[in-house]
Amino acid sequence: MIVTSVLVGITEPFEFLFIFTAPLLWLIYSLLDGFFQMLAWLLHVRVCATNGLIDFVVYNLPAGVSATRWPVFVALGLLETATMYLVGTFCITRLRLLTPGRETAAEDEHSQQANSEHPDKGALVIAGLGGKENVCAVGNCFTRLRVDVRDPALIQQTLLKESGGSSVLIKGNHVQVIYGLGVNKIRTAVNASLGVIE
Numbered sequence: 001m002i003v004t005s006v007l008v009g010i011t012e013p014f015e016f017l018f019i020f021t022a023p024l025l026w027l028i029y030s031l032l033d034g035f036f037q038m039l040a041w042l043l044h045v046r047v048c049a050t051n052g053l054i055d056f057v058v059y060n061l062p063a064g065v066s067a068t069r070w071p072v073f074v075a076l077g078l079l080e081t082a083t084m085y086l087v088g089t090f091c092i093t094r095l096r097l098l099t100p101g102r103e104t105a106a107e108d109e110h111s112q113q114a115n116s117e118h119p120d121k122g123a124l125v126i127a128g129l130g131g132k133e134n135v136c137a138v139g140n141c142f143t144r145l146r147v148d149v150r151d152p153a154l155i156q157q158t159l160l161k162e163s164g165g166s167s168v169l170i171k172g173n174h175v176q177v178i179y180g181l182g183v184n185k186i187r188t189a190v191n192a193s194l195g196v197i198e
Helices: 002-008 010-016 025-040 050-065 070-094 105-117 120-129 157-162 182-194
Strands: 135-140 144-149 167-171 175-177
Touching: 002 010, 010 025, 025 070, 050 070, 120 157, 120 182, 135 157, 135 182, 144 182, 157 167
Parallel strands: none
Antiparallel strands: 135 144, 144 175, 167 175
């Protein structure tokens, strides 16, 4: 991700890491970036660097320092990087912003408790889904267990959260339980408890 960002200027994967989990951090990031772009304009820096390092080298070095003032741009970039790091770290730790990889102590404790108390996660998830008879189909995407059920009124969200789910979404007869990247193990355990051969 870092190499792609530096070489070709694709920064969206970084931004999507925190835009939805910590919108305040994204706002601060946007304001800082806008400030440094304004500073570059005020210092008469005229570079083409929208598409990363390759673009920067191809268009700016041949044009020369007098036309682009690219050394000032590089200095501003280093200053912006340091500022973003320091301000971002400060905001994440002081404001306790939840970015990927940072969970609250309660969630960690809850997750460890769920793992130790319920060795058969498949059975626990099925109980949370209203029992074997209530489950029609089980699948998953990267982070969510997707289940079709007969009667959504039988779903017990507390059991699903005890099994390690961070959130439960119910729409009609379709249920999604967010487990994170370990969802494949959960789906396998559920299918094993249901007697489904994968």
